[in-house]
Amino acid sequence: MTITVFTNARLLDLQGGTLTAPSAVLVEGDRISGIGATDGFPEGAKVIDLAGKTLMPGLIDCHFHVVAYSLDLWANAIAPDSLAGLRAAKVMSGLLDAGFTTIRDLGGADLGLVRGVEEGLIDGPDLVICGKGLSMTGGHTDLRQRTDVRPRCPWLAPRQHGRSG
Structure with missing residues (x-):
């Protein structure tokens, strides 16, 4: 498993609305496993010094x-x-x-x-x-011009009553 430590990282304190003092973030594999002290890293860890830059989640x-x-x-x-x-x-x-x-x-x-x-x-x-976009007539995926006055499509015409010939 890959172990990475980001040092001197400033983190968002969402409750306080501020950035933290420079901290270390320990990542094991694809999971954050620790945040805190900037010393005492695991043996063989890849260390990346962020020099006070802000580290954020995706x-x-x-x-x-x-x-x-x-x-x-x-x-x-x-x-x-x-x-x-x-x-x-x-x-x-x-x-x-x-x-x-x-x-x-x-x-x-x-x-x-x-x-x-x-x-x-x-x-x-x-x-x-989600696939293709859906829209109502005149919506942002109806690409016809507002001046388009073509007749209605036959399959949208009202039903004719009586016998078909």
């Missing part, structure tokens, strides 16, 4: 769209799948660099992006996906 964004590369939703929708995937990989790498370790994608990301992260093909946060 952030989680509960509403994101990694395939929304631009605010032009139509351009995003008509982009070739391969280009959309490459753009999403760039967005996800930026999210990871900004401290986000988990993203809940509410429309657009698919299993391929999840697997890409899991298999180490792209750098990005863990993705929790």
